[in-house]
Amino acid sequence: MFYFIAFGWIIGIACMGQAFTSILELSLPVNILLFIFLFLELIFYRKISTYLFKFLCCSSAFILSLVLGLNYADHHLVQRLELREKQVEDVTVLIYVKHISELRENSFQQKIEVLNRKSKPVQWFSSVELDQGDFELGKYFRVSGKLRPAHGYATDGSFDIEKWYIQQNIMGNLKVSTFEEISPQEVQQFGYMQYVKQQDTWLSQSLVWIEKQRLLIRQFIQIQPIRHKGLTLALLTGDESLLDKNLEQQFQRFGMSHLLAISGPHVVIFAVIICWLIQYLIDRFKPDIYLKIPRQYLLIYPFLSCVIIYCAYVGFEIPALRTLLVCILGSLFILLKQSIKPLSLLLLSACILLFFDPFSVLSAAFWLSYGACFILLRIYQTIQNDKLEQASFYEKCKHYIGALIESQWKIFIALFPLMIIFFNQISWITPLSNLFAIPWIGLIIVPLDIFGGISYFFFKPLSTIIFQLNDLMLSLLLHFIQLLDDIFNPQLYPIYLNIWALAGLILALIILFMPKGIVPRAWSILCIIPIFLGQQSSETFEFVLLDVGQGQSIFIRNENKKMLLDTGGSFDEDKFSIGEQVILPFLSIKNSRKLDILILSHLDQDHSGAYFKIKNQLYVQQLYSNEILEDQDHNQLCERGKKIDLGSNIDIQVLLPHIEDLTKKPFNKNEMSCVIYLQLAQAYPYQNYLFMGDAGWETEFKLLQLYPNLKVDVLVLGHHGSQHSSAYDFLKNIRPKIALISAGFDNRYGHPSGKTIQRLKHLNIPYLSTADVGTIKIKKNKTGQTGLRVLRNQKKWLKK
Structure with missing residues (x-):
């Protein structure tokens, strides 16, 4: 029953913004009634004995959940669309700065919070010439410039910049001509006393402090005697300001762009490093504490704290948020002594994420992140099912290397439909390049990067040494990638499938990745027949x-x-x-x-x-x-x-x-x-x-x-x-x-x-x-x- 509700909710929100959804828009009272009916179905589901009634109950739960998700998403979309800018005009606005700038070729680009434009503060992108400098974090400014709305090329296949702006909650672009700092007292005189008080709270000040640390570590890495400053910074904080554009394009051609984003492994590696240090200190100086609190319960709290801190440090990107939610839910299950079902945990975290931020569904990162996690869960279950307790070290290494190879081609195949939907292009060399890059980055580069980042706050000379060592590891990786590039010269190949061929491909992959015995895998061959029928058009x-x-x-x-x-x-x-x-x-x-x-x-x-x-x-x-x-x-x-x-x-x-x-x-x-x-x-x-x-x-x-x-x-x-x-x-x-x-x-x-x-x-x-x-x-x-x-x-x- 839970699966039907979860999938209905996710699919409903995924329909956000589609023109056909207008016919399913319902009033608030009707939505409340649907929710009550869905809740009652969930309560009485266990009391139903016949398969027919269970099927009807699950089907109706799916439909109700889908309609609720659809209405929930469109309600939030309408509210956000009312806040976006639609005209080009010269403006003077009051702003507050809580995000660090991003370096561009000739300017700083920075998210700013505009106070006096709409009924509530909204976010814009600001662009400031390099010689003017950027805005200081945690300060208020009076800014003048030319305001432009988000407007892209409304053509099939091109990047939908307007969707991206909506997903990022950016309501306009401001080309800054002049700006001057103003005091919080002056802002209060304009009638924004409550806003100023809100920014003075410990939580808001903590987030600004984190942004300042991100800026300081960017400046620190900029002056280091290393070659790959942009890659080092991107893998540590998600800040791509220093990243070389040619390197970005090379990673795209190799299907490795996801490695530049802060994902779950980055967050978990940081948390594991800190928890390992804590555990080492406890084992050495206070081991008797485990007599009062079991080790797994004791380490949950620092583990979660580290996950939350690092997610805040990288700006709560979607893959990091997914990891945060999974870790919180998993920890609650452990503390409450409940059994953990990985797929249920993954779906529950997705539903919660979409409840708090339904616009995440517009991001390719959401689908790719959860899609990859689903495949990794299936591979993990395969590993767990194998009896390796009595195996030798060599056999275990052989098994896990085989699992790594298996995971790469399975992830490539499983995410193939999503790559077509979001990017309309693929790179055939992706499994090969990721086979080497993922363990190299995950096991060597990211830990070194994190050690360098941690030591920066305590002993900068040590941080410099670690970053130089990490730079050497990055050079080895990039030399390998360049070698593959020289041999194969891989390119992104355009590919497009119509809706029926795409649906058949997705269904075929679902059948392939199901546990054995549920559905004959030979049926997947029937599902891909539409691909070979060609793109028929009426x-x-x-x-x-x-x-x-x-x-x-x-x-x-x-x-x-x-x-x-x-x-x-x-x-x-x-x-x-x-x-x-x-x-x-x-x-x-x-x-x-x-x-x-x-x-x-x-x-x-x-x-x-x-x-x-x-x-x-x-x-x-x-x-x-x-x-x-x-x-x-x-x-x-x-x-x-x-x-x-x-x-x-x-x-x-x-x-x-x-x-x-x-x-x-x-x-x-x-x-x-x-x-x-x-x-x-x-x-x-x-x-x-x-x-x-x-x-x-x-x-x-x-x-x-x-x-x-x-x-x-x-x-x-x-x-x-x-x-x-x-x-x-x-x-x-x-x-x-x-x-x-x-x-x-x-x-x-x-x-x-x-x-x-x-x-x-x-x-x-x-x-x-x-x-x-x-x-x-x-x-x-x-x-x-x-x-x-x-x-x-x-x-x-x-x-x-």
Whole structure:
């Protein structure tokens, strides 16, 4: 019964923010009634004798728990969404600083608590230039700067920065221009007396003191004569400020990023070291205390204290919190002399964690942490079942090494679905690299790191020596990783499975990892059949206007043929790459790294800059552009009259520019954009599409002369809706059913122009902008019906 309730609660909270959950939203009294009914079921469950009633009871308990979890999560989500910022504006706010800064390339980034913005204090990220310095911990400041809301690229496959902000409880970004320290007395005069009193409590002061120690140890490690300062600091406190970006990327390619996070083993190792020292002192000076209090009961209290202190020291990250909850619950079971069921303990800790912080479910760390723990529990049970008491030392070592190897491939396989769900990519070398790295880091590097951290508070010269020894151990690890890199050069491989294939894979893994005899393991083969059936789709045509910020990229699929029109591009693709962060993840989800057609309407950075960053990771059968690219094969000019083949029931042609205009140098790049016209056979209501690139009034005038009766249902406005495109007469003549605008949020050009929007409104032409609604999709089903959807309507935190 408990398992049904626990899984229902976890799954219900996991549905947080989904659009479909609105139909299950219930009032508070109804939720209370459901909880009472669930409680009564739990009480009377043991009195039920028939299997049928037990099944009905468990099923109803699961459903009730799921609905309660869903409503609980959405209630908290709505409250948090009300606190987030939505507009760009200049602000002056009062802040309190309780978190250390994170070093960036040209600035300090720091969490700040803003007092005078909402009905209660909220957290923002602040960014301060290096020459201005960062905020001092435990102080109040009056800060001025530009406030920006969290706004990411609402495109399938790209990192959901808005979800991350909600999960981290960050409500906005502040680019600081000026700041000055103010006294607590001044803050009280502004009406925040209660807040100041709260920060003066021993608990709040203790947390600030811990943050100050984290800052001091970062500064101490910075001046040490060691090579791997960033890795040393990250493994000790979770602070990644000094971490080299190339090393981070290498760990990602090897599937070892989880080793950079403070996880359960870090916490337990620290607690075990301290408890071992305490036990040594007791055994040496006061062993008779065990006559009054058994050893296991006596050591529970320092053990838990160490776990709590270290979790606070690393900022209560999710893996550390999971360890804390498991340790507290396990200790309570021991003190109450109750039997411990590992799976029940794990599920109970997950339920409690989600009760206190339901937003943890949005983090990949939550699922990966608990998933790995579940697999390790199964392996631990296997080890425990073996009779090793009489085995020799050699046989025991052989057995445990075998268990270590077994654990790596089992964890890799078991977490495979989660890696697909959260990252859409895997690294095949993960089991091999982790086989060496996990014991090396867990048994040598982390203990040395912790010894160095402890000795820092008592005898700094000893700490320096230990950190230097630890640096040598890190060098050996990194040399091994580099050797593997030189031999195999592993890369992250994109992978995507549809919902049915993914569900089948998860079910197959559940069957495989069940104890023997419950379900025949051969059934798992049936579960993975959907993977080999291919990604079947009911849509025969798909048009996607991607949200790439201030730029343009359009994906078109007709049956099994795929085309990309422009790739977008950031101002500096080396600093932040639209190609690597948006285009490639999207194409991976669509299984479209191989493109039949790529059209670059023109070579401006915001339309084609990303292509030159990712061209070696794409296979393009035919490339069209308004200029011939010297290093590209299969490159043709997109001249007027050229037909583009993308399969049956679709006609694509280039309307402009003229070939003679393209041969004149120099020419206006915007007005020489490739203007593409697409017609679908037997489609309604969106049959005819016109893509204008960056073309303006001059090109529009030519189109009216050459094609006076052009039928357009969907118009992608030229030049992102600037005032020098989409002329009134042009719009009036073609009268599209809908106008689409590809523009970036709060872009410096002011696109789309207010004048363009007024023309659309005056002509009663509906419009959508990617800046407002994210990625825009139009799909045609087998009956010819075309439907339009926008991505920001699919998640509650994406809606503006």
